[in-house]
Amino acid sequence: MRGIELKNLTKYYKDTAALNDVSLTIEYGKIYGLLGRNGAGKSTMVNLISNRIFATSGEIFIDGEPSVENDSALRKVFTMSEHNLLPMSKKFKQAVKLTKEFYPDFDEQYALGLAAKFELDINKKLVGLSTGYSSISKLILALASGADYVFFDEPVLGLDANHRELFYKELIERYTETGSTYIISTHLIDECASIIERAIIIDKGRLIVSDDTESIMAGSYTVTGAAELVDRYTAGKHVIGSSVVGGIKSAYVKGKPENVPQGLEISKASLQSLFIQMTNDQYIGG
């Protein structure tokens, strides 16, 4: 079976469980959103899959092979980290050559073409790049890596709106072309909600949801109106969370809207609003 499988994955840092008994499958050929609040365990999960850290317990399989210290399995994974791990004295064009050495399917021409689109000076040393261009240099290497599973950890950090749009466009094009799996770990949920096919939401080290984005959103809705009216309507329903501004209340409800009384407005819940409700402390899972 193609895909990455996590089985009962747990990672402790001393007494703190960064990831707690997580089991899920990342299917091949899809774009994933890896979502979670700060410290939820997203980076831990990515680092475990990339063999950067080792699990306290549990297993990871990449295309059926155990990933720990396994060259052939790890060759299928490329991770763009928030930090730059390449020698900072290298020029971008040298970083391209370097990556090509380790990833045989790396597309050098594509990388250089993309650098031109982003107006990245390939003769500039990595140390001299601004925060935005540092992110751009890393995401170009990731997109061109040719790996089957590409992880992006905050790929648009420091990018302006134009560059962010260009990145999303290029990501979709690359995905269409290669059919590889792209996993985006980001806090900018609304921005990438339209390109994410499946979402993995983790909170406090535990897996909350791993499902198609459409299914997650289709299974919930927002009801807005006078607080008293909303409370009456949602009584007995599965309310994920709510917010009140002035006398107006918005409740996020699981299921399909039915028999909606006058004075209440029903709308589709956005992925971001669902995420916020699912990961706040009052979330009632299910």
Added chain:
Amino acid sequence: MYIKKLLKTHLTVGTLVGTALMLLCIITVFRFITYQDAKQEIDEMIKDHGVLTAEDKGKIDLFQPALLMMIGGAFGFGAAMYSQMYMTSVQMSVTRKHLGIANIISEALFTVMITGIFLVGQIFTGLLFSELSKDKYEFLSEKFRDTMFDLSLSGRSTSSLGQNLPAVLLLVFLGSILGTLLVQVLARYRGGKLVLALILPIGLTSTAFSVFALLRLKLAAMFAVPVLIVLMLIAQWRMTKSHTIELMSVKAVH
């Protein structure tokens, strides 16, 4: 395959030539200063007494920092190289096993290189002192040999070279391994920059002086240094195999 790629990435011609030139300059300058001081001291003693008496000879205390610098250089190299190789291997999804092997190879290569540079430095220094009279030259050579740090002076005396070269190679290798170990220990215990700033010079100095003491006791050096190397290599290997991204916290070393 990935071992070769890691080495190719980090042991570039520019890095090697740059390091070699830097070390060569430092060693030659330090040797030059040491000899110059000694020569001046001898000249003054001869001026006072007409000849160099046995008492005078006993007073001359030569301090040769060259070997300490070689070990120090290897220490720094070990620390920086491991740190950089680790970062690259993490980004390129290279296993710890390959990283460990590449690191040991780089330590060995650098040991040979650094010792070779030291020998060239010796020859340069010897040439600078070809002006010395035979008796002064022989006295200084003997004095340097007494400290066990003399490899040869301008190639004229080769007897000590064969005797001391294995010990020098081992010590430089040990320095390099200790450098790597320091980074690994700091990484594991999440050493901050302050700790790093304190431990690096302290570790470097204490290592150098322990080695200095060991070397003065020939027998101890013959057994202790190889045993230390084996132990340190085992420790390094075990640390490499279990190393994780926490090494990021000591990025300051490279």
